[in-house]
Amino acid sequence: xxxxxxxxxxxxxxxxxxxxxxxxxxxxxxxxRKAADELVNTQKEYSDLRLGLYREVNRLDDEALKLAxxxxxxxxxxxxxxxxxxxxxxxxxxxxxDFTYASGVxxxxxxxxxxxxxxxxxxxIKGDIEAHDQKAxxxxxxxRSEVAxxxxxxxxxxxxxxxxAGGKRIEGKALGRAGRAMEGxxxxxxxxxxxxxADKSFxxxxxxxxxxxxxxxxIPIHESNGAIAKAVTTGEGPLPMDGTGGRAIEExxxxxxxxxxxxxxxxxxxxxxxxxxxxGWIAIGVCVLMIAIGWSVALKKFLYLNxxxxxxxxxxRQWYRLSSDLTAIDHGDKGSVQSFGGNADSSIQxxxxxxxxxxxxxxxxEEIRHRLEQDRIxxxxxxxxxxxxxxxxxxxxxxxxxxxxxxxxxxLTISIAGGPYVGLLGTVVGVMITFAIISKVGExxxxxxxxxxxxxxxxxxxxxxxxxxxxxxxxxxxSRIKNIGGEMQVFIDEFVTKMAEFxxxxxxxxxxxxxxxxx
Amino acid sequence: MRLLQLLPGAFxxxxxxxxxxxxxxxxxxxxxxxxxxxxxxxxxxxQTEEDSWEKDHEVLKGYKEGLEKExxxxxxxxxxxxxxxxxxxxxxxxxxxxxxxxxAAQEELATQVRQLEESLSPLIPLFPEGLKKQPKVAxxxxxxxxxxxxxxxxxxxxxxxxxxxxxxxxxxxxxxxxGVHVHTELQKDSEGQExxxxxxxxxxxxxxxxxxxxxxxxxxxxxxxxxxFEDRPDLSLAIKSLITxxxxxxxxxxxxxxxxxx
Numbered sequence: 001x002x003x004x005x006x007x008x009x010x011x012x013x014x015x016x017x018x019x020x021x022x023x024x025x026x027x028x029x030x031x032x033r034k035a036a037d038e039l040v041n042t043q044k045e046y047s048d049l050r051l052g053l054y055r056e057v058n059r060l061d062d063e064a065l066k067l068a069x070x071x072x073x074x075x076x077x078x079x080x081x082x083x084x085x086x087x088x089x090x091x092x093x094x095x096x097x098d099f100t101y102a103s104g105v106x107x108x109x110x111x112x113x114x115x116x117x118x119x120x121x122x123x124x125i126k127g128d129i130e131a132h133d134q135k136a137x138x139x140x141x142x143x144r145s146e147v148a149x150x151x152x153x154x155x156x157x158x159x160x161x162x163x164x165a166g167g168k169r170i171e172g173k174a175l176g177r178a179g180r181a182m183e184g185x186x187x188x189x190x191x192x193x194x195x196x197x198a199d200k201s202f203x204x205x206x207x208x209x210x211x212x213x214x215x216x217x218x219i220p221i222h223e224s225n226g227a228i229a230k231a232v233t234t235g236e237g238p239l240p241m242d243g244t245g246g247r248a249i250e251e252x253x254x255x256x257x258x259x260x261x262x263x264x265x266x267x268x269x270x271x272x273x274x275x276x277x278x279x280g281w282i283a284i285g286v287c288v289l290m291i292a293i294g295w296s297v298a299l300k301k302f303l304y305l306n307x308x309x310x311x312x313x314x315x316x317r318q319w320y321r322l323s324s325d326l327t328a329i330d331h332g333d334k335g336s337v338q339s340f341g342g343n344a345d346s347s348i349q350x351x352x353x354x355x356x357x358x359x360x361x362x363x364x365x366e367e368i369r370h371r372l373e374q375d376r377i378x379x380x381x382x383x384x385x386x387x388x389x390x391x392x393x394x395x396x397x398x399x400x401x402x403x404x405x406x407x408x409x410x411x412l413t414i415s416i417a418g419g420p421y422v423g424l425l426g427t428v429v430g431v432m433i434t435f436a437i438i439s440k441v442g443e444x445x446x447x448x449x450x451x452x453x454x455x456x457x458x459x460x461x462x463x464x465x466x467x468x469x470x471x472x473x474x475x476x477x478x479s480r481i482k483n484i485g486g487e488m489q490v491f492i493d494e495f496v497t498k499m500a501e502f503x504x505x506x507x508x509x510x511x512x513x514x515x516x517x518x519x
Numbered sequence: 520m521r522l523l524q525l526l527p528g529a530f531x532x533x534x535x536x537x538x539x540x541x542x543x544x545x546x547x548x549x550x551x552x553x554x555x556x557x558x559x560x561x562x563x564x565x566q567t568e569e570d571s572w573e574k575d576h577e578v579l580k581g582y583k584e585g586l587e588k589e590x591x592x593x594x595x596x597x598x599x600x601x602x603x604x605x606x607x608x609x610x611x612x613x614x615x616x617x618x619x620x621x622x623a624a625q626e627e628l629a630t631q632v633r634q635l636e637e638s639l640s641p642l643i644p645l646f647p648e649g650l651k652k653q654p655k656v657a658x659x660x661x662x663x664x665x666x667x668x669x670x671x672x673x674x675x676x677x678x679x680x681x682x683x684x685x686x687x688x689x690x691x692x693x694x695x696x697x698g699v700h701v702h703t704e705l706q707k708d709s710e711g712q713e714x715x716x717x718x719x720x721x722x723x724x725x726x727x728x729x730x731x732x733x734x735x736x737x738x739x740x741x742x743x744x745x746x747x748f749e750d751r752p753d754l755s756l757a758i759k760s761l762i763t764x765x766x767x768x769x770x771x772x773x774x775x776x777x778x779x780x781x
Binding site for chain 1: 550551554555557558561562564565568569571572575576579580582583586587589590593594596597600601603604607608610611614615617618620621622623624625626627628631632634635638639641642645678679682683685686689690692693694696697698699719720721722723724725727740741761762764765770771772773774775776777778779780781
């Protein structure tokens with residue numbers, strides 16, 4: 001039961017109590033009236049409460065609606081903003097691409113124009129170009145300033161061309177004798193730059209080569225005799241024009257304009273050698289040592305072969321004379337044996353004794369003489385076994401003679417095989433060091449690389465200079481030695497054959513001696 | 520249940536009836552019954568009203584709470600959206616600033632390219648004919664002339680392309696300036712006869728020309744209206760020698776020739 005019901009009951013009880021004593025009908029009517037009042041009051045009270053709640057709800061609903069509208073509005077604005085930002089981003093991207101392209105073109109020009117400057121010009125314009133370039137590089141957040149700075153470089157380029165057209169005279173500095181910087185006037189005439197010192201005591205033409213000093217190096221021209229100074233000062237007069245793109249100037253620097261092309265190439269080796277590094281010199285030193293040893297061995301062998309060739313010819317002449325009567329050596333007179341039975345005088349003997357054939361002949365004759373001395377009593381001559389033994393002694397002599405002939409040739413073989421490797425080692429180390437130096441310096445410039453590589457290659461050239469002549473000489477000497485070896489082999493065969501032929505008579509005498517003894 | 524609630528009311532309403540004094544003014548039972556019924560009906564209405572209120576209260580209370588929650592959510596969303604919007608505003612402003620910087624750069628570029636074209640235009644007569652025929656230079660000159668003729672409203676168009684053509688042309692002219700070049704040209708003598716001449720250009724500084732047999736030689740210098748040549752038949756041998764040394768790899772010599780600065 002609710003509180004309200006309880007209160008109604010209480011009210012009814014309280015109102016009913018007097019009614020016990022009064023008219024019951026009136027009391028009932030009174031209760032009904034009170035209940036009706038209560039109903040009206042309740043309805044009014046609830047209506048008020050309901051109205052209040054409805055109002056509150058309506059207020060909240062309005063507020064929610066307002067907030068929803070506000071949110072939608074903000075979201076729409078946000079979408080619009082996002083869309084606008086995307087659109088802006090696309091526009092920025094396009095503009096940025098255009099700007100980057102233009103900036104790249106300008107930057108490329110700025111870098112290239114510096115490389116195209118003559119050293120004489122660099123002292124006037126290079127600083128300005130680099131300053132604008134630096135400012136442009138620093139203005140990363142201000143594209144307008146970057147463009148303005150880079151365009152200034154382009155304007156400088158145009159101004160420079162306008163100034164240079166027709167030749168330009170300008171006061172400036174240049175390097176004269178012994179690299180001394182001096183004030184004077186420069187005349188820029190296309191790729192050529194002429195200079196005269198302020199006191200006219202020095203004049204010349206500027207080298208195109210970069211010398212690192214930021215000033216042009218002036219090369220004096222001997223035939224000019226003041227003509228350059230006059231033309232530079234007045235802007236009029238004869239000038240030594242170099243149509244060779246700087247080669248004539250380079251020749252003037254070297255002071256050897258009359259050298260032929262071949263001589264020039266040979267002299268280039270001097271320039272290359274100047275840049276040679278320590279490791280290269282070691283390789284070249286080893287190559288020089290190999291050349292010295294190899295060539296001295298070759299010379300010695302050549303002379304030796306010449307001498308034995310001559311002695312062999314003489315020996316064979318004597319031998320053919322003797323071979324018709326090999327008995328010239330059939331006695332114990334050593335001198336007779338050495339003089340081919342008295343056919344050779346002492347000078348010829350000396351000559352002949354140098355021949356390796358003589359050494360073999362000497363071995364053979366010694367063997368024959370030795371065996372015949374033992375056979376003086378029986379006179380049996382040389383048996384087959386003796387001839388075989390002599391042949392073995394002759395073969396041994398052949399081997400020794402061959403050793404003597406080929407002695408020292410190993411140095412030539414080492415030069416042929418080892419020279420290129422030593423040179424290659426020097427080159428590889430030289431190239432390696434050159435690249436290491438370049439990586440430290442951080443500049444990739446052909447002028448920085450080329451001298452080091454050229455010098456490193458000089459070691460390979462040295463190695464080949466060792467090997468190639470050694471190869472030819474070795475082939476030549478080897479061929480001659482083989483010929484001599486062949487002659488010795490033929491001589492041995494001939495010697496043995498004739499020996500067997502001549503000393504067969506001894507066998508017959510032996511047989512006769514044996515028969516006489518038996519009788 | 521409701522009827523049970525009505526019972527105390529009905530009992531109390533019947534109390535006056537039970538208390539009536541029989542000998543006093545008599546009341547009709549029907550009247551009393553009607554009164555009780557009316558009283559009960561009234562009490563029922565009160566109860567109905569009370570129940571209705573309870574239900575309505577519950578519903579309205581829930582609705583109110585829902586609205587309050589919705590309002591809270593909306594406020595949060597609005598706050599977040601506002602934050603995003605504020606951030607977007609800043610981003611948008613940054614982007615606009617960035618775009619304006621590029622617009623300013625492009626305007627600066629257009630202005631500068633225009634100035635460059637105007638300063639390059641007077642130099643074109645200084646270019647030798649052979650140089651003018653080189654592809655990049657020819658294209659650059661064409662682009663320059665078209666741009667200079669263009670109406671004012673079109674001067675800011677194709678700036679990058681014009682700039683590229685100009686720098687390419689400048690690069691080629693600079694390369695020409697730093698070299699010695701031999702061109703073959705047809706030139707007229709004072710009597711109007713045309714000769715095929717070998718012309719040696721020392722960049723944009725000076726030129727020396729000679730015909731095939733050396734009977735006609737000239738020296739030239741650049742002028743604002745083009746290259747001006749002066750007859751110098753006495754220099755034919757020297758100019759021939761210069762051409763030989765220029766074209767030959769072996770003949771590395773200087774050639775004495777006169778120079779006259781314009």
